[in-house]
Amino acid sequence: xxxxxxxxxxxxxxxxxxxxxxxxxxxxxxxxxxxxxxxxxxxxxxxxxxxxxxxxxxxxxxxxxxxxxxxxxxxxxxxxxxxxxxxxxxxxxxxxxxxxxxxxxxxxxxxxxxxxxxxxxxxxxxxxxxxxxxxxxxxxxxxxxxxxxxxxxxxxxxxxxxxxxxxxxxxxxxxxxxxxxxxxxxxxxxxxxxxxxxxxxxxxxxxxxxxxxxxxxxxxxxxxxxxxxxxxxxxxxxxxxxxxxxxxxxxxxxxxxxxxxxxxxxxxxxxxxxxxxxxxxxxxxxxxxxxxxxxxxxxxxxxxxxxxxxxxxxxxxxxxxxxxxxxxxxxxxxxxxxxxxxxxxxxxxxxxxxxxxxxxxxxxxxxxxxxxxxxxxxxxxxxxxxxxxxxxxxxxxxxxxxxxxxxxxxxxxxxxxxxxxxxxxxxxxxx
Amino acid sequence: xxxxxxxxxxxxxxxxxxxxxxxxxxxxxxxxxxxxxxxxxxxxxxxxxxxxxxxxxxxxxxxxxxxxxxxxxxxxxxxxxxxxxxxxxxxxxxxxxxxxxxxxxxxxxxxxxxxxxxxxxxxxxxxxxxxxxxxxxxxxxxxxxxxxxxxxxxxxxxxxxxxxxxxxxxxxxxxxxxxxxxxxxxxxxxxxxxxxxxxxxxxxxxxxxxxxxxxxxxxxxxxxxxxxxxxxxxxxxxxxxxxxxxxxxxxxxxxxxxxxxxxxxxxxxxxxxxxxxxxxxxxxxxxxxxxxxxxxxxxxxxxxxxxxxxxxxxxxxxxxxxxxxxxxxxxxxxxxxxxxxxxxxxxxxxxxxxxxxxxxxxxxxxxxxxxxxxxxxxxxxxxxxxxxxxxxxxxxxxxxxxxxxxxxxxxxxxxxxxxxxxxxxxxxxxx
Numbered sequence: 001x002x003x004x005x006x007x008x009x010x011x012x013x014x015x016x017x018x019x020x021x022x023x024x025x026x027x028x029x030x031x032x033x034x035x036x037x038x039x040x041x042x043x044x045x046x047x048x049x050x051x052x053x054x055x056x057x058x059x060x061x062x063x064x065x066x067x068x069x070x071x072x073x074x075x076x077x078x079x080x081x082x083x084x085x086x087x088x089x090x091x092x093x094x095x096x097x098x099x100x101x102x103x104x105x106x107x108x109x110x111x112x113x114x115x116x117x118x119x120x121x122x123x124x125x126x127x128x129x130x131x132x133x134x135x136x137x138x139x140x141x142x143x144x145x146x147x148x149x150x151x152x153x154x155x156x157x158x159x160x161x162x163x164x165x166x167x168x169x170x171x172x173x174x175x176x177x178x179x180x181x182x183x184x185x186x187x188x189x190x191x192x193x194x195x196x197x198x199x200x201x202x203x204x205x206x207x208x209x210x211x212x213x214x215x216x217x218x219x220x221x222x223x224x225x226x227x228x229x230x231x232x233x234x235x236x237x238x239x240x241x242x243x244x245x246x247x248x249x250x251x252x253x254x255x256x257x258x259x260x261x262x263x264x265x266x267x268x269x270x271x272x273x274x275x276x277x278x279x280x281x282x283x284x285x286x287x288x289x290x291x292x293x294x295x296x297x298x299x300x301x302x303x304x305x306x307x308x309x310x311x312x313x314x315x316x317x318x319x320x321x322x323x324x325x326x327x328x329x330x331x332x333x334x335x336x337x338x339x340x341x342x343x344x345x346x347x348x349x350x351x352x353x354x355x356x357x358x359x360x361x362x363x364x365x366x367x368x369x370x371x372x373x374x375x376x377x378x379x380x381x382x383x384x385x386x387x388x389x390x391x392x393x394x395x396x397x398x399x400x401x402x403x404x405x406x407x408x409x410x411x412x413x414x415x416x417x418x419x420x421x422x423x424x425x426x427x428x429x430x431x
Numbered sequence: 432x433x434x435x436x437x438x439x440x441x442x443x444x445x446x447x448x449x450x451x452x453x454x455x456x457x458x459x460x461x462x463x464x465x466x467x468x469x470x471x472x473x474x475x476x477x478x479x480x481x482x483x484x485x486x487x488x489x490x491x492x493x494x495x496x497x498x499x500x501x502x503x504x505x506x507x508x509x510x511x512x513x514x515x516x517x518x519x520x521x522x523x524x525x526x527x528x529x530x531x532x533x534x535x536x537x538x539x540x541x542x543x544x545x546x547x548x549x550x551x552x553x554x555x556x557x558x559x560x561x562x563x564x565x566x567x568x569x570x571x572x573x574x575x576x577x578x579x580x581x582x583x584x585x586x587x588x589x590x591x592x593x594x595x596x597x598x599x600x601x602x603x604x605x606x607x608x609x610x611x612x613x614x615x616x617x618x619x620x621x622x623x624x625x626x627x628x629x630x631x632x633x634x635x636x637x638x639x640x641x642x643x644x645x646x647x648x649x650x651x652x653x654x655x656x657x658x659x660x661x662x663x664x665x666x667x668x669x670x671x672x673x674x675x676x677x678x679x680x681x682x683x684x685x686x687x688x689x690x691x692x693x694x695x696x697x698x699x700x701x702x703x704x705x706x707x708x709x710x711x712x713x714x715x716x717x718x719x720x721x722x723x724x725x726x727x728x729x730x731x732x733x734x735x736x737x738x739x740x741x742x743x744x745x746x747x748x749x750x751x752x753x754x755x756x757x758x759x760x761x762x763x764x765x766x767x768x769x770x771x772x773x774x775x776x777x778x779x780x781x782x783x784x785x786x787x788x789x790x791x792x793x794x795x796x797x798x799x800x801x802x803x804x805x806x807x808x809x810x811x812x813x814x815x816x817x818x819x820x821x822x823x824x825x826x827x828x829x830x831x832x833x834x835x836x837x838x839x840x841x842x843x844x845x846x847x848x849x850x851x852x853x854x855x856x857x858x859x860x861x862x
Contacts, residue, residue, distance in 0.1 A: 001497045004692045019677050066494045067434045067501050068576055073434055246727060254442035254463035262436045293724035296677060384770050 008285065008306020009056045009064050010301075011070070013042070017300035018120040020374045032146050032303045035403055039307020040401075047354045058150055058298035058308070068301060075302035076142050078295045081253045083292065085282045086154045087163055089214040095222035099164030101343035106165060106334040106363050107172045109339030110136040113331055118392075122324070128386040130180040131377035135359070135370040136332050140182040141166035142268065142302070147408045151415055158355050158415075161344065164364035167206070168271050170332055177373055201263045209256070209273040217277055241361035245285035325395045329402040336364050336403075358414045365413070370400035432494040440487045441502070441732075444473070450732035463577050464836055465735045495856050498582070499732060506733035507573050508702040511683045511725045512591020514576040515706020516722065517585045518594055520645040530595030532774035537596060537794050538603045540770030541567040544762055549823075553755070558818040561611040562808035566801040566827045569604035571835065572597035572797040573696075573699065573733070578839045582846055589786050589846075592775065598637075600698050600794070608804055632694045640687070640704040643786050648708055653654035672712045676716035680709055737835070740802055745825045756826045760833045767795050767834075789845045795838035801831040 020038040021031030045052040057064040099370070114134035141163065148159045231238050253274045260270025282288055315321055337360035344351055344359050374396035377388025388396075435503025451469040452462030474782045477482040477529045488495040527782065546564035549556070662669050713719055746752055768791035774791050775782055805827035808819025819827075 001492075001500065002699070007504070007508075007685055007689045007692075007698065011689060014667075015682045016674075018682070048804065061432075063494070063497045065452070066497060069432065069434065070437055070498050073438070092523065138829060211637075241809065244449075244727075246724065248726060251442060251446045251449070254438055254445070258435065258438045258442060261438075261754055267435070267438065289720075290724040293721040294728055297725055299683060 003409045005057050005063050005412070006067050009058065009068070010237055013054060013304055014297075017304050021300070028248065029086065031150070032143065033408060034041060035300050035303035036307035036401065036404065039304040039309075040312070041307075042304065042313045043308040046392060064325075068305060073267065073302075074307035075298035075300070076293070077253065077257050078291060078301070079142055079145065079299050080268045080271040082276075082288065082291045082295055083141070083163065083274040083281055084147065084148075084152075084272040087160070087272075087276055088279045089210055089276060096164065098161050098344055098347035100168055100348045101362065101393070102165035102269060102340045102359060103168035103172060103341035103343070105346075106139070106336055107137050107169060107176065109342070110332065112178060113335045116329075117327070117331060122313060125389075127377075127380075128389060128392055131374065131388045132250055132328070132392065133394065134176050134180045135366065135399070136174075136328075136335065137169075137176050138366060138370055138373065139166045139270070140365045140370070141170065142413065143404050143408060144362045146299070147411050147415075148362075149418075151412060153415055156415070156419060157415070158362065158369040158418075159357040165340065165343075165359075165363060167269065167272060170266060173373075177376070178291045196303055202265055205260065205263055205265065206269075206273065213273075213276045213279065218280055221281055232347050245278075246290045248421045249274075249285075249287055249291070252277060303401075306371070307401070309397060314391070315398070317393035318391065320352075321391055321395060325398045325402075328395055328399045330405075331362055332366065332399050334402050336360065354414065354418050358411065358418065361407055361414060362409045365404040367402040368402040371397055374400075392411060433488070436488050437495050437498050438795075438816035440489065440499070444499070444735055445728075448735050449774075450601075452731070455838065458706075462581070463574065464733050464839060466734035467738035467832065467835065470735040470740075472738075473735065474739040475743045476663065500738060502729055502732040503736035504733075506700065506726070506729035506731070507699050508684065508688050508732050509722060510573055510576065510733070511699040511702040512680075512706040513707075513719065513722045513726055514572070514580065514585075514594065515703040516706055516710055516719055518591070518703075519618055519710045520641055520707060523556055524814050527595065529592050529778035531599055532778045533592055533596040533771045533790060533794065534599035534603060534774070536606065536774035537570070537767055538568050538600060541763065541766035542607060542775070544766045545759075545803070548758070552759045554585060556814060556820075558811075559820060559823055560806075562819045563759070563823065563827065564803065565604075565611045566797065566804045566808075566830070567759075568600075569608050569797060569801055569804065570597045570600045570794045571796045571801070571831075572601065572703070574835050574839060575793045575842065578842050578846075582843060584846055584850060587846070588852060589789040589793065589849075592790055594793060596774075596790075598700065598703060598769065601697060604804075606805070633696055636691065636694055636696065637700075644704075644710065649711055652712055667819060676718060677721045678840060680705075680716075680718055680722070683708060691847065711753075737802070738832070740828060740843055745822070746829070749822065752826060756829045756833075759826055760837075761831045763797065763830050763834050764837065767791065771853070784850050785845065789842065789849065792838055792842045792845060796835040797831040802828055805831075815843075 016038055017035045020034030022034075024034030036236045042052050042056065042058070051059065058068065090358035111133040115129045117129075118124075118132045119129035122128070144162055144166065148154055148156075148162070153159050253271055256265040256274035256277075257270040260273075261267050278285070282306055287340045313326070340359040340363045341356045344356055374388060374393045378386045378390065378393050380387040447469055448466045451465030453465075455465030456462045473483050473487065473489070482490070484490045489499065542564040545567035548562045549560035549563045551560070575593055575597065579585055579587075579593070584590050684702055686707035688698040688701035689709075691704075692698050709716070709718055746756070771794045772787045772791040775787055805819060805824045809817045809821065809824050811818040
């Protein structure tokens with residue numbers, strides 16, 4: 001490995017990403033869109049003999065590419081941790097019913113429509129239909145979370161419903177994926193055992209973390225504080241030891257992320273839940289500011305990496321694919337919007353249209369989750385061909401990118417309309 | 432690449448390193464020694480079928496090993512940047528004469544003695560002698576810098592001399608290395624041209640950065656501030672744009688580190704100089720605190736990595752090597768102590784013994800710089816065998832580790848004796 005090349009690649013991507021983010025923010029769009037588009041440019045830009053990807057040593061599975069992938073993964077892990085850090089269990093449970101309904105209907109409607117379109121209108125291939133349905137299910141909470149964070153509207157009711165629903169949605173998405181890939185791998189038969197195992201372990205994992213966050217952490221905190229006070233009362237010269245909570249938080253964040261992958265969930269779900277463990281006392285330990293620093297360093301690599309996964313050439317070579325992509329993108333937007341809106345309306349019939357729009361729009365981005373599902377579909381082999389065709393894979397990737405690009409500007413407009421005076425341009429918008 | 436394995440490895444090393452650091456700090460030793468010893472244990476611990484290195488996927492040139500190497504490199508880069516951030520040009524020039532004399536004599540004495548011992552007492556091989564001399568030259572400023580930073584004694588006169596001398600020392604070390612490897616590669620003849628090129632570019636690079644830090648950055652800062660004031664005077668509603676200096680600092684840090692490698696210097700020299708560019712206004716932009724966060728995340732990987740480079744088996748298999756190692760370690764300590772002490776005494780004859788001891792001791796650790804030089808010696812081939820034998824390579828590595836282990840506890844004792852009341856145990860000592 002050429003470590004000097006790695007440093008060059010990291011600093012070039014970091015500087016360009018922050019520049020792109022600044023540029024987009026100047027035009028009132030979320031900076032992350034600029035970072036994703038930069039990724040698309042890096043992956044596809046060739047001028048004469050100059051290939052951007054080759055210059056950055058990212059062509060193929062190079063060591064530099066591995067480093068970028070790790071930085072991208074850590075970026076989204078730390079991002080979700082900071083989102084969790086601002087989500088207290090009691091906030092989540094107060095919107096619990098709405099979040100559950102938004103998540104369930106936001107999963108059901110896109111899955112059924114995606115499945116039905118491929119099965120009855122497009123090519124009638126069962127596996128294509130199953131993977132299309134599964135890819136349309138998962139919300140990429142990372143994208144929406146950054147928009148919400150940039151606008152400093154974590155406390156808004158809609159934000160809490162979106163984040164709560166996205167967590168449940170991710171778990172439901174993993175269950176759908178387990179069912180679909182289980183069916184594909186057993187050649188059409190449903191493997192009830194593995195499906196149930198994934199579903200039950202996922203729910204137990206989340207419940208355990210929530211109980212620890214709501215009951216165990218506050219008790220532990222109070223016990224430690226009381227012990228300090230007692231000791232101080234009997235010995236006024238005693239200087240309480242202050243453990244480095246930042247170090248502990250990093251360890252818990254990465255450990256819970258890893259644990260999540262062990263039981264078949266995405267690492268980012270673990271990171272989000274780990275953040276929730278520290279939510280109650282995060283401000284006391286200055287964790288938000290400290291994690292802000294490491295998130296600033298890592299998160300741009302995630303959005304650039306998402307953009308880099310798009311291959312524009314397959315669309316140039318096959319124009320009929322563009323028509324299909326447009327149909328799927330429209331379906332993906334409408335079904336998520338309708339499903340989630342319906343869920344929110346059932347939970348609270350008095351909810352107004354502006355809130356429904358924010359929720360429907362906030363749940364739209366599929367981001368990297370859909371891409372991961374599509375990628376899995378291409379690796380499962382059935383009778384010599386993959387469960388998901390390369391063409392449909394490209395369409396799904398495009399759908400994920402499009403929903404990710406479409407939703408944030410609309411979402412920030414909707415938020416700004418509703419919470420006009422509270423909107424603040426943050427530093428990360430500026431550079 | 433198995434990204435889940437990478438996360439597991441990172442969190443295990445991070446948690447163990449912080450634990451080891453805490454344990455050593457409890458016994459009054461600098462935490463970094465605990466981290467280096469942890470690295471030695473990781474590299475060498477095999478219990479029955481269980482190999483720690485295999486468990487962490489670090490056996491050989493795995494993708495995980497590459498990631499660890501990048502984290503280690505970024506750790507030492509960010510560490511040196513924070514040291515630079517606390518070193519203002521005017522502080523450095525005020526100890527300039529002392530620093531130069533300490534550096535020059537601290538390079539000359541160890542080189543001559545190391546060369547002479549191998550040439551006239553050990554095996555009389557010219558190349559062995561040259562590389563031994565070169566490896567004994569370079570001070571690893573990272574180790575000492577952390578001790579000084581942990582004790583919050585950056586402002587002490589001795590600290591400024593050590594840091595200043597270490598920078599000059601690194602540049603002299605690179606020149607010595609250029610001469611030695613140039614001689615070895617041309618088979619004994621001295622390649623004056625390449626030696627002069629390296630020497631001159633290094634000095635010009637450092638001077639340019641120092642002038643930019645001392646003249647250009649303050650002028651730019653004042654011009655921007657004045658423009659804001661003028662605008663505010665004519666338009667009281669104007670809200671000044673505040674650029675994200677943290678992002679700019681990260682870009683400059685990595686870019687200057689890369690530039691340094693381009694002209695043949697170590698990346699950490701660039702990082703240190705980049706930090707100096709922001710020293711004058713660093714506190715205003717809250718850079719110290721923000722870089723503290725990312726340094727906390729990365730730096731432990733550097734010290735663990737230094738420890739992991741030690742192979743204990745070669746010493747178990749060849750006991751006469753232990754005698755040689757002990758002689759070389761003693762010579763390395765004495766020559767650096769005498770050389771640097773002499774330099775300080777010549778610069779300021781009124782200096783007292785306690786200050787001389789701190790300077791001599793602070794310059795002792797060879798750390799990774801010596802290891803890098805030794806590694807280079809084993810890759811240059813002469814008549815079918817390497818310029819540096821594998822045995823001498825192991826001895827040099829052991830010398831680097833030993834000086835790195837011996838110096839910090841003595842240094843912190845000497846500092847504590849001299850600046851008793853100012854010593855504060857920092858958070859990073861605790862965990």
